[in-house]
Amino acid sequence: MSMIKSYKYFVGNAWHDPAEGGYIESENPANGRVWARFPDCREADISRAVAAAKSAFYDGPWGRMQPAERGRFLRRMGDAISKHADRLGEVETRDNGKLPSMITPALREGAWLVDSFHYYAGMCDKFEGRVIPAEAPDMHNYVKWEPFGVVAQILPWNSPLGTLFWKLAPCLAAGNTVVMKPSEQSSCSTLELMDVLLEADLPPGVLNVITGYGPTTAAPLIEHPAVRMISFTGGTAGGRAAAVAAAQTVKPVVMELGGKSPQIVLPDADLDLTVNGVAAGIFPPGGQSCISGSRLLVHRDVIEPFSERLVQIVKKARLGDPLDPSTQIGPMANRAHYESVLKRIAAAEAAGHRLLLDGRNACRDEGYYIGPTIFADVPNSAELAQTEVFGPVVSTEAWEDEAEVIKTANDTVYGLAAGIWTRDVTKAMRMADQIEAGTVYINNYFNAATQSPVGGYKQSGYGRENGWDGMRAFLQTKSVWLSLNPHQPDPFA
Structure with missing residues (x-):
């Protein structure tokens, strides 16, 4: 009998056992046999992950880092992924049955999935503000884009790594930190990826992964007051539930949902x-x-x-x-x-x-x-x-x-x-x-590119991933008014 691989969850560049000690088993769909297990994270684990991400953004170097430096981290992430493409592809295959030919080649150097990290690495210092021609005299009005802070990313079971890359690279390029929650049906490849990305030497707390079920892990994560934005991919029913949960604390959500194309x-x-x-x-x-x-x-x-x-x-x-x-x-x-x-x-x-x-x-x-x-x-x-x-x-x-x-x-x-x-x-x-x-x-079907936005109309979701649109989704707009000749008359004279 083969050994069952046991994963921990990933927070602050370290591995942790679930506070309540629960684990979820992963069956290999090729034979129906359990091959791995991963944590069933609950409130204490969620709090630890969000606290680490919040600290990395506000107290650690990530939130203050210059965009070009973030780009260097993203390049190292892409290099680490391509180096371990076979390993990552095999884990995803064992976890959800996806053919290696549909995932592993896309993770190798020069392929479009892994190149999303290189693409957004180059974009880190390319998003620029603009000046608004204000009509008020002696006023300078400019607009800038800023990261949200802690972003929760909810991943589907059918393509965990592919979906994660579409979300993770632009989110980090924009300057956010991340807490990821992969599906309880296929969490192992995301956890395996974290072990690979340790080679990129990111500051602790920038990347965090908690695993578990939707109602007891995803919903509390989405509702956590320190989480500022949600990126969700999954079924339409799950998207509705995520939108309701996010509405409790008025968080923006980008979601790519189902289809009947x-x-x-x-x-x-x-x-x-x-x-x-x-x-x-x-x-x-x-x-x-x-x-x-x-x-x-x-x-x-x-x-x-x-x-x-x-x-x-x-x-x-x-x-x-x-x-x-x-x-x-x-x-x-x-x-x-x-x-x-x-x-x-x-x-x-x-x-x-x-x-x-x-x-x-x-x-x-x-x-x-x-x-x-x-x-x-x-x-x-x-x-x-x-x-x-x-x-x-x-x-x-x-x-x-x-x-x-x-x-x-x-x-x-x-x-x-x-x-x-x-x-x-x-x-x-x-x-x-x-x-x-x-x-x-x-006259073709199923093509995609990092530069080309994807997303849905109607109940297939809202917002876009990939390209400039994908990065813009992880930024919020700030308008700044500067008085060039400060003078404020008494309003009650």
């Missing part, structure tokens, strides 16, 4: 390109991505050949242990989610939707495997078309009129992403302007 296939689309792109836009991560393009709106003239090709392509996918290099689709990230996806598939079948490919045939006695699942003739009003499954499940619906398909694409509470497949670039751009989504892909 449409992909519109026009009759002139290159079907080979389109089928490959649609398949890549959902199935390799097992549909466990907020932007998965799971709602396929295909023109009636091509829906039959499109569906046939899609089924044939995804039937070839190799499911298995994500640590096996030949595996192309890994397991669902945890037992509870695996059972949820199976219930969604059964409900869609019971509702009478035509099943073209049944991923339940991939289920095994060991591990949480579900294969690609394709339903046909699913009206947009159906639960399957409106509810985020977050699994390898797609629905197709035929359309004929361009104006109507835009209405259908927008007929959802979500607005995270969308895809358009056509040879007519002018038409694609016109349609992109009408789609209510934070990101629109034309």
